[in-house]
Amino acid sequence: xxxxxxxxxNRPASAGAAPDLAPVFxxxxxxxxxxxxxxxxxxxxxxxxxxxxxxxxxxSSGKRIRPALVFLSGWxxxxxxxxxxxxxxxxxxxxxxxxxxxxxxxxxxxxLRRGRGTAMRRFGPEAAVLLGDALxxxxxxxxxxxxxxxxxxxxxxxxxxVCTGEIVQTLRRRATDVTRAxxxxxxxxxxxxxxxxxxxxxARLGGFAAxxxxxxxxxxxxxxxxxxxxxxxxxxxxxxxxxxxxxGTDLRSGKLTLPLLVLRERLPADERATLLDEIAGRHAxxxxxxxxxxxxxxxxxxxxxxxxxALAAAETALAPHAALPPVPxxxxxxxxxxxxxxxxxx
Amino acid sequence: xxxxxxxxxNRPASAGAAPDLAPVFxxxxxxxxxxxxxxxxxxxxxxxxxxxxxxxxxxSSGKRIRPALVFLSGWxxxxxxxxxxxxxxxxxxxxxxxxxxxxxxxxxxxxLRRGRGTAMRRFGPEAAVLLGDALxxxxxxxxxxxxxxxxxxxxxxxxxxVCTGEIVQTLRRRATDVTRAxxxxxxxxxxxxxxxxxxxxxARLGGFAAxxxxxxxxxxxxxxxxxxxxxxxxxxxxxxxxxxxxxGTDLRSGKLTLPLLVLRERLPADERATLLDEIAGRHAxxxxxxxxxxxxxxxxxxxxxxxxxALAAAETALAPHAALPPVPxxxxxxxxxxxxxxxxxx
Numbered sequence: 076x077x078x079x080x081x082x083x084x085n086r087p088a089s090a091g092a093a094p095d096l097a098p099v100f101x102x103x104x105x106x107x108x109x110x111x112x113x114x115x116x117x118x119x120x121x122x123x124x125x126x127x128x129x130x131x132x133x134x135s136s137g138k139r140i141r142p143a144l145v146f147l148s149g150w151x152x153x154x155x156x157x158x159x160x161x162x163x164x165x166x167x168x169x170x171x172x173x174x175x176x177x178x179x180x181x182x183x184x185x186x187l188r189r190g191r192g193t194a195m196r197r198f199g200p201e202a203a204v205l206l207g208d209a210l211x212x213x214x215x216x217x218x219x220x221x222x223x224x225x226x227x228x229x230x231x232x233x234x235x236x237v238c239t240g241e242i243v244q245t246l247r248r249r250a251t252d253v254t255r256a257x258x259x260x261x262x263x264x265x266x267x268x269x270x271x272x273x274x275x276x277x278a279r280l281g282g283f284a285a286x287x288x289x290x291x292x293x294x295x296x297x298x299x300x301x302x303x304x305x306x307x308x309x310x311x312x313x314x315x316x317x318x319x320x321x322x323g324t325d326l327r328s329g330k331l332t333l334p335l336l337v338l339r340e341r342l343p344a345d346e347r348a349t350l351l352d353e354i355a356g357r358h359a360x361x362x363x364x365x366x367x368x369x370x371x372x373x374x375x376x377x378x379x380x381x382x383x384x385a386l387a388a389a390e391t392a393l394a395p396h397a398a399l400p401p402v403p404x405x406x407x408x409x410x411x412x413x414x415x416x417x418x419x420x421x
Numbered sequence: 422x423x424x425x426x427x428x429x430x431n432r433p434a435s436a437g438a439a440p441d442l443a444p445v446f447x448x449x450x451x452x453x454x455x456x457x458x459x460x461x462x463x464x465x466x467x468x469x470x471x472x473x474x475x476x477x478x479x480x481s482s483g484k485r486i487r488p489a490l491v492f493l494s495g496w497x498x499x500x501x502x503x504x505x506x507x508x509x510x511x512x513x514x515x516x517x518x519x520x521x522x523x524x525x526x527x528x529x530x531x532x533l534r535r536g537r538g539t540a541m542r543r544f545g546p547e548a549a550v551l552l553g554d555a556l557x558x559x560x561x562x563x564x565x566x567x568x569x570x571x572x573x574x575x576x577x578x579x580x581x582x583v584c585t586g587e588i589v590q591t592l593r594r595r596a597t598d599v600t601r602a603x604x605x606x607x608x609x610x611x612x613x614x615x616x617x618x619x620x621x622x623x624a625r626l627g628g629f630a631a632x633x634x635x636x637x638x639x640x641x642x643x644x645x646x647x648x649x650x651x652x653x654x655x656x657x658x659x660x661x662x663x664x665x666x667x668x669g670t671d672l673r674s675g676k677l678t679l680p681l682l683v684l685r686e687r688l689p690a691d692e693r694a695t696l697l698d699e700i701a702g703r704h705a706x707x708x709x710x711x712x713x714x715x716x717x718x719x720x721x722x723x724x725x726x727x728x729x730x731a732l733a734a735a736e737t738a739l740a741p742h743a744a745l746p747p748v749p750x751x752x753x754x755x756x757x758x759x760x761x762x763x764x765x766x767x
Contacts (some may be wrong), residue, residue: 122585122610178550198592204524204550205588208557212581215561219573227565227573235558239468242551246544264468 096411099143099404106146106157106165107139113162114169120213128206129213132173132194140302141168144273147408148291149281152400160280163217164226168273170214171234177207179241226276233272240264249329251351255336262303263296270299278401287399290392294405297389298412301382305416307332308378311369312419323362329354333378334369341372375420382416442757445489445750452492452503452511453485459508460515466559474552475559478519478540486648487514490619493754494637495627498746506626509563510572514619516560517580523553525587572622579618586610595675597697601682608649609642616645624747633745636738640751643735644758647728651762653678654724657715658765669708675700679724680715687718721766728762 100107114133121129142165149161180193181200194203211234218227244261247253274295278288310325311334325332331339331354339347346368353360369375386409393402446453460479467475488511495507526539527546540549557580564573590607593599620641624634656671657680671678677685677700685693692714699706715721732755739748 120581122582124589124606125585128588174554178554181547181550201527201591202588204527204553205584205591207550208520208524208554209581209584209588211554211557212561212577212584215558216574216577216581219565219570219577221570224565224567224570224573227570228562231558231562231565235466235555235562236468238551238555238558239471242474242548242555243470245547245551260470 096138096140096143096408096415099147099408099411100139102404103143103146105155106162107142109157109162110139110142110165110169113166117166117170117213117217120216121209125206125209128194128198128202129209131197132177132206132210134173134191137169137173139169141172141269141273142166143408144168144270144295144298145277145280147404148274148277148295148401149283150277150401150404151281158280160221161277163220164273164276164280167214167218167226167230168269168276170210170217171230171237172269174207174210174214175237175241177203177210181207225279229272229276233268236264236268237266240266240268244330247331249354249356250331251354253331253336255333258331258333258336259300262300266303267296267299270302271296274298274405281401283399283401287396287401290396291401291405293392294389294409297385297392298409301385301389301409301412304333304378304382304385305412305419308334308375308382308416309419310334311366312375323360323365326353326360326362326365329356333381334374337374337377338365338369338372341374342368379416379420383413386413442484442486442489442754442761445493445754445757446485448750449489449492451501452508453488455503455508456485456488456511456515459512463512463516463559463563466562467555471552471555474540474544474548475555477543478523478552478556480519480537483515483519485515487518487615487619488512489754490514490616490641490644491623491626493750494620494623494641494747495629496623496747496750497627504626506567507623509566510619510622510626513560513564513572513576514615514622516556516563517576517583518615520553520556520560521583521587523549523556527553571625575618575622579614582610582614586612586614590676593677595700595702596677597700599677599682601679604677604679604682605646608646612649613642613645616648617642620644620751627747629745629747633742633747636742637747637751639738640735640755643731643738644755647731647735647755647758650679650724650728650731651758651765654680654721654728654762655765656680657712658721669706669711672699672706672708672711675702679727680720683720683723684711684715684718687720688714725762725766729759732759 118126118130118133145161145165145168146157149158151158177194180196181203194206198206214234215227215231218230221227240261240263243257244265247257247261271292272295275288275292278291283291307325310322310332313322326335335350335354339350342350350365352358353365389409390406393405396402464472464476464479491507491511491514492503495504495510497504523540526542527549540552544552560580561573561577564576567573586607586609589603590611593603593607617638618641621634621638624637629637653671656668656678659668672681681696681700685696688696696711698704699711735755736752739751742748
């Protein structure tokens, strides 16, 4: 696949950049095709009785941002088919992610994901718990197939952290005293960690030196932070048709995400009390009023500033390595996310 | 710890043997103490926020039969403290087992296990799903700390099989057409597999040759089959105080275990129809009537024959290796299980 010269040779300005991740992913078509073939082949590793269930979860309609991070961090700049080690690592991080989605949907009693029934709805919560477990187990089995135990060590450690982030968030649902530090800690664990390890594995398996591997890992971590804050912002400022989910779900489920933390800080006392009653589940949330208050108190700008700060840190991490092939496409990914956040305000 | 000479030097006759596993475990005291110390030390690997939750799950009151299989299969016959590799492997299989228990209790909406609240009841089902995941992830992380990836490969493969067995059982709940082959397949996956890998790891890490390792694995597999059939039999013929759970739970939850399969076969058509209505959940089960029918049609003998057959196969697997140190204590374990089954009839 010939990569478009304009985006590999020069970093495009963020203003006016592509409004979604499509251009970044366009260059990854051979990589994603190889990932698809690899993931399909994994079905044979599952016992016949659960092959259809596993197949159902290996849905290829997701964003596959973690595999993209593996491929881009290991980018050799020559094009051609991806190295088998990168494909395997991409499959590992995607399977870990898919397993967490299967379990998340149980927690949220979610009916739909990506426009079709969740595994939970289709096979029942009991089977979905175990199916998520089987996906986790297979991800670690693939990780153990590398020549050294390093991938398995990194991925199992990361998986525990992702689960811990989700546990902390779950235990703090409906709590009204969540702090910004609590929020930062949860997104560090539940999102930034697997982004970090995806970049680390890509750079390491792509044969880059320790300095760049550490820089790529920090890029991934900061991108993960930016991505999660963007996602939490889109829950209030997105368009339902575009982000593919109902707005205001975090408010309804009592999760104090950053937009709500900013709103809590900026509201006068009486209105704040009403907001906290909604978080605590003492009465149903009035989303229209909360959205109007968010506009009035310019919550968007404050949250956007946090996204920009994480994106800037992500790019700073890469700066000393600008000459390496992975850096232009990774920067392009950061720019694409910056543009996506900008598009939310429009 | 001096091992009692009588049980290591000669295989005790099964009739009149010890009524429980206590004598076998008595010789494992230093091993189990080392395992406890090792498991407690693992708490430091969990993030501070979930350390108490993980601690709650590292309950030491369980039977720890899988760690026992690791230690006995790697038995060097000299006494002394256990090899660190055996302790680590024992911790891995126990953590996998504890994680499956946490998830099983969610499925069964179980309030109590081993006389105290389940993780599900204590932390809520959402946190319990994720806590089980974190325990799995840590088990695989420990497995990845061995010098080669073999342990991680074996344990992740085994974990997937255990989950698959549970999924198949879950999807077939309330089905009235479950066959003996279906039952055999489920117990092979959900129980025999982790018993098999426990023995395999013990023998391998204990430094035994491939022939004995394969024999120990087959012993573990057959012992697992025997153990699960015993457990299913105890659900009807046990004493509640002794087995620590309510009788008839399989019947109530619509699981056609071997005692019920035998009863289904032996009942006249009209009574069979009533049993199948109970399995299907069309009306509440009458446990007293079912127990009376089981006695009338001598279900115990048929199920006991299946246990004895698996135990005989377990011992046959070891026969060519009678001179090796692990063989006497492994045989003793099989004998202890044989005695436990016999005690159910009494």
